Amino acid sequence: PPYRELLPLARAIRDPMLEGNARLGLAYLDLRNNRTARAETGYRRAIALLERTRDPRSEMAARVGLARALRAQGRLDDARRAYRGIIERCRATGDRINEADAWNNLGAIEAAEGDPAKAASDFARAMQISRALRRPGQMEVRNLAILLVEAGRVEAAADTLANELARWPRGALRETY
Secondary structure (H helix, E strand, C coil): CHHHHHHHHHHHCCCHHHHHHHHHHHHHHHHHCCCHHHHHHHHHHHHHHHCCCCCHHHHHHHHHHHHHHHHHCCCHHHHHHHHHHHHHHHHHHCCHHHHHHHHHHHHHHHHHCCCHHHHHHHHHHHHHHHHHCCCCCCHHHHHHHHHHHHCCCHHHHHHHHHHHHHHCCCCCCCCCC
């Protein structure tokens, strides 16, 4: 992949942002290929590099990736702590997009651990942020609807989806629902 080719160049010119983004890309590929321990190491290296740059979005993407790697390894408490840290950091930097993503993923962990009330609250927070950004909520709405269906609340799930679809211009959520 081109990420691997960027590493020597980034090191040669001493560019932590370029190297951090290359490591971020490699870690993502490792996670996609279920090499979770290797992905965790890659994300940690990317974070260390990107913390020294003025690129908070890439740093947050690396932090989200690390939390996903931890979750994929079954380390749910570590992933939960990582997502909470991401939420705090996003609030401090004003990164509402990654904050919504972190709330959604935190909700998915709560749902997997059998706490539907916490999960629903987390999904609702993600939806609220997406609405404030005028950015269609996608996964969080779907996750909330699934949670409601699993709880036997099919009508509530249908209402949630219908209400969310009504908030956005026609076709904005076509790929999601």
